[in-house]
Amino acid sequence: MAVRVDYIVKETAYNIIRNPSLSIATVLTVAVSLSLLGAALLIQQGVNGLQTRFKDDVEFIIWIKQDATDEQIQSVERALDESPVVESSVFINRTQTFSEFEEYFAESPEVLAAVTPEDLPTSFRVVPVNPDLSVVEQLGRQFQELAGVRQVDFAGDYIRRLNQFSSAASITMTVAALASGLASSLLMYNTIRTALFARRREVEVMRLVGATNWFIRIPFMLEGLLQGLVGAAFSAASVWGLNRVVGDAVRNADFRLFDSFALDGAQLGAIALILLGAGALIGAVGSGVAVSRYLEA
Amino acid sequence: MIKLENVTKEYKGSSIALKEASAEISKGEFVFLVGPSGSGKSTFLRLLNKQEVADSGRVLVNGKDVGDLHPWKVPLLRRQIGCVFQDFKLLPSRTVRENVSFALEVIGKPKHIIETQVPAICELVGLGEKIDKYPHQLSGGEQQRVSIARAFVNRPVILLADEPTGNLDPQTANGIMWLLDRINRSANTTVVMATHDRGIVDTMRRRVIELSHGSIVRDQSRGVYD
Numbered sequence: 338m339a340v341r342v343d344y345i346v347k348e349t350a351y352n353i354i355r356n357p358s359l360s361i362a363t364v365l366t367v368a369v370s371l372s373l374l375g376a377a378l379l380i381q382q383g384v385n386g387l388q389t390r391f392k393d394d395v396e397f398i399i400w401i402k403q404d405a406t407d408e409q410i411q412s413v414e415r416a417l418d419e420s421p422v423v424e425s426s427v428f429i430n431r432t433q434t435f436s437e438f439e440e441y442f443a444e445s446p447e448v449l450a451a452v453t454p455e456d457l458p459t460s461f462r463v464v465p466v467n468p469d470l471s472v473v474e475q476l477g478r479q480f481q482e483l484a485g486v487r488q489v490d491f492a493g494d495y496i497r498r499l500n501q502f503s504s505a506a507s508i509t510m511t512v513a514a515l516a517s518g519l520a521s522s523l524l525m526y527n528t529i530r531t532a533l534f535a536r537r538r539e540v541e542v543m544r545l546v547g548a549t550n551w552f553i554r555i556p557f558m559l560e561g562l563l564q565g566l567v568g569a570a571f572s573a574a575s576v577w578g579l580n581r582v583v584g585d586a587v588r589n590a591d592f593r594l595f596d597s598f599a600l601d602g603a604q605l606g607a608i609a610l611i612l613l614g615a616g617a618l619i620g621a622v623g624s625g626v627a628v629s630r631y632l633e634a
Numbered sequence: 635m636i637k638l639e640n641v642t643k644e645y646k647g648s649s650i651a652l653k654e655a656s657a658e659i660s661k662g663e664f665v666f667l668v669g670p671s672g673s674g675k676s677t678f679l680r681l682l683n684k685q686e687v688a689d690s691g692r693v694l695v696n697g698k699d700v701g702d703l704h705p706w707k708v709p710l711l712r713r714q715i716g717c718v719f720q721d722f723k724l725l726p727s728r729t730v731r732e733n734v735s736f737a738l739e740v741i742g743k744p745k746h747i748i749e750t751q752v753p754a755i756c757e758l759v760g761l762g763e764k765i766d767k768y769p770h771q772l773s774g775g776e777q778q779r780v781s782i783a784r785a786f787v788n789r790p791v792i793l794l795a796d797e798p799t800g801n802l803d804p805q806t807a808n809g810i811m812w813l814l815d816r817i818n819r820s821a822n823t824t825v826v827m828a829t830h831d832r833g834i835v836d837t838m839r840r841r842v843i844e845l846s847h848g849s850i851v852r853d854q855s856r857g858v859y860d
Contacts, residue, residue: 344739355727539725545683546788547712548740 348556349563352536359532360564366524367568367619368575371612373520375576377513378608379583380506383598397477399461402487409485410459416483417461422476424464431457458487522619529561529627540631550632557624565620566613573609580605635661635824636682636792641691643677643848651677653848654691659826661791664818666835667828668859669845675828678845679794682826683715684708695792713741716785716793720800722777724769730756730780731765737784751787759783759813775806779813786817793817795827799834807834832859 353360401410410428417426429437435454442448463480465473477489533540543553584599600608636659643652652674659665667675680686681693684700693700695711703711724733731752738748756765759779761772769777778798785793795814799807811834818825829835835842835858842857843850 341739341742341744343745344742348739538723542723542725542736543740544709545685545712545717545723546737546740546784547709549706549709552740552742 345556345559349559352556352560353563356532356535359528359535360560363528363532363561363564363620364568364571366528367565367616368571370520370524371569371572371616372575373513374615375572375608375612376579378611379576379580379600380598382600382604382608383583386598386600396462396464397473398490399463399477399480400487400490401459401461402485403458405485405487409483413461413480413483413485416480417463420476422466422472424466426461426463429460429462431455431459434459522623526623526627529557529623530630533557533624533627533631537631540628544632553632554625554628557628558621561620561622561624562617563620565616565618565623567616568620569613569616572616573612576608576612577605635659635663635696636826637692637694638678638681639692639694641681641688641693643674643681643686643688650848652681652688652845655845655848655850656691657843657850657853659824661824662818662822664815664825664838664840665827666838666840666842666857667826667845668830668835668842669851671830673845674848675845676796677848679796679826679828682792682794683712683717709741713788714791716788716790718778718781718785718793718795718798720797722769722781724777724780724784726769729766729768730761730772730783733769733780734784734787737787741788743788755783755787756780773806774802775809778802778806778810782810782813782817786821786823789821790823792824792826795825795829797828797830799829799831804833807831811838835859 399413401413414426414428417423431454434457435452438452438457439449463476465476467473480486481489540553580600587599636657638655638657641652641655642650644650649672655674655678667678669675677686681688682695682700684703687701696714698711700711725736728736734752734755735748738751753762753765756762759782761776761779761783764772764776769780772780778801782798793814798814799810802810814825814827815838817823839856839858841855842852842859844852844854844860
């Protein structure tokens, strides 16, 4: 009376082969819906990466006057060390500034030729304890008043606007991911119901000859699971392709800000696993629920 | 073997299907259920394998109250009851062999039993040569033989037949009746058959239970259609 493995394997294979159009429809439905979900996850990861970069970059720079005395510089340093709201600060001397300058203007030798380290200002790079933008701005303004300080630069409004944009984008993407997840479940459920409607006679015969409900369900669930996995594999491939296109675009644009939108292998792998898991779950559970309509309590 | 005690069954929104019906059928009997459409013949059959549940009264099969049967025991009940229908209910994408095997596979019978019993039963119903044909390649009578083979392959103690000759010409119908008669006599299988076929009932001269508007109006051994 045990469930025979060869029967289940044979039935599952037969069902898929016998009804290729519905199998393909189910696989495509899963693939399209999960691709939507995958794209949403992709963008969400990108936005998260963008936010992380900004959070790391929420620092400000205190530029020192060219003619500032050592004493003035030391008093700025002391003020920074003593401030409880400063996480860390680094003094960048003329040579370091020059090497950054060299890097920045690597392709413009004429600019580099005109500048010596002595022409460049020294500065402090300051990382505040609290990355909140209003706090950072207020802190920056305090140092503006000190003697020997030429100017305090901070990303300020620019970062605030980008931050607002990225959290809005993140919320939008989460909503889109949830909506497409719901849509895929419903589409999947409907496709499976159609598939089962085509095979209601088979289920009827199984019931009449005394098959148990679980015996009837298992081949259908396994079939749904397989279709879900194949669909998810397609969607993972399309997400991978999308990421490559985005990655190329980001690199070609020479626009470092959006680097985080080109995901690395580990991030892509995580998304692929989520998609495969979702596909398997939707397929198996969707089939199981749909077949229950044709079974008695 | 089968016992109905004051069974009443009503479908919502339509007239009463069975009203206070009582009958007892012994092992090995062959019984015709006759009466016009809607008189309750199909309901009588469907109550026996718990496709329907009685509103009141008791339905006993093998001494067990079918109405009280736990849902997980219903499949076990159905393995003892074969079913044959007017429309055969064959699976069109499976061959004769696969259709008959299916009934054994889905109740978890081992492969070696399927491989010996399926050809034997196909031989018995006269389809040994056509075992690898698909239903659409067979005549109506041959399709009904496949359905009988499927119903009987697990050697049920009861065979229910709902208008099994309804779609067949008289000569083919006689062949089917000969087969059902043989199954009844040789294996001592209880056969309950709902029919409209006057000729068959009058020729076979078996027990006749007549239904009218859900009530049993006649129960006659060696009876005729009317």
